[in-house]
Amino acid sequence: MRQGKKARSTQRREDSLSPDRIVEASIALLDSSGEKGLTFRALSERLATGPGAIYWHIASKNDLLTAACDAIVARTMSAPVDDATPKATIRALALAMFDAIDAHPWVGSALTRAPGQLPMVRVLERIGQPLRALGVPDEEQWATVSALLSYILGVGGQNAANTHFAREQGLDRTNFLNEVSTVWSQLDPDEYPFTRSVARRMSAHDDRVDFLVGIDLMLDGIGVARGR
Template sequence: MTEKTPRRPRRDDALSRERIIAASIELLDSGGEAALTFRALSERLATGPGAIYGHIADKHDLLVAACDAVVSRTVEPGMAGASPQATIRAVALALFDAMDAHPWIGSALSWTAGQLTMVRIIECIGQQLRALGVPPEKHWATVSALLNFILGVGGQNAANAQAARARGADRGDVLAAVAGAWSALDAAQYPFVRSVAVQMRAHDDCADFLFGIDLILQGVSADT
């Protein structure tokens, strides 16, 4: 007699788009974009691909929805009574932390320009720029400068951390090795790099990020 292959248990609770997106985020967090497949998602949700396709069109739709789910809860919380500068700073830091916790968001945001996910961020920051008195003709350039800095630095920080984890490298050891190499450079040719080597060894990524945001905001305030 041929033994039957045991079937995996099916969920009794109703499958929803929200449940699918939550499971997609878990897969993305654990293995990046390569880990997000409909087969893996079906296994995690204990259902068939057909049931998932009833809520999600394709992998691109999954990535966009997962990214939007994280971003929407990141930029939505308000800061009652906070100044526009403080609000922008808080939103920037929240996005920085979100990209650190979900490294795949940086690349996902880079190709979702024009979609609702990016619109949420632009609207959140843009309202604060209006409150700061930035002239309308400078709205786009100003919000673009902030966006490019937030997504660029935040995404690179997340990528660096992910690469270090993949190699099993300790951040302190990596920075110490780089600082040592910089300190050994020719003093006549690289005087500045040698002078900041010690600072680089002990720098805080988050503090450096906020320092950059503050520099941009100082420029915005001086221009209004």
């Protein structure tokens, strides 16, 4: 009798274990412990179930990481955009991805390791459609969207890496940037004239604003090319 109750209890736990629950628990683990912290053992403890029940839904850690990444990307890419113009849409989507990678640093590396899978396809499609609406010729669309994606993922990933490094080292952003600004301002004026000239702006720059400047430069370049 006791064994029957235990079997039914186990069955109920496994029945209530859905792919969505597994993915949400994986996201929580990734946010708190990074990719190294995402193990089937840690996940089974969080979900109060056995690893076998998780394997029933997801076959490997790579699949788990991709599914978690896809959940974040799907939410990010489905967010409404107030201004429906193509340029505004691309800016909004790019900034949304920048913020998503900042909030979930593992997303950037997960995307780069799954280039042909659904998470990347979602980003590609959402940015590609307004890019096409800008009038980019068919033969130039792939190169153009690739450049945008490389910038978004590269800068977003670097920003997330900087944030992670600062947290690990216990650095205060303002103090760190002030120190860098001071060092740069003391460089040899003949050898590093440009770096010295921007040193004072280093301590007060906004990463999100800088990111959007880059996006605007690329969009302006697309506009100039179309004008020619």
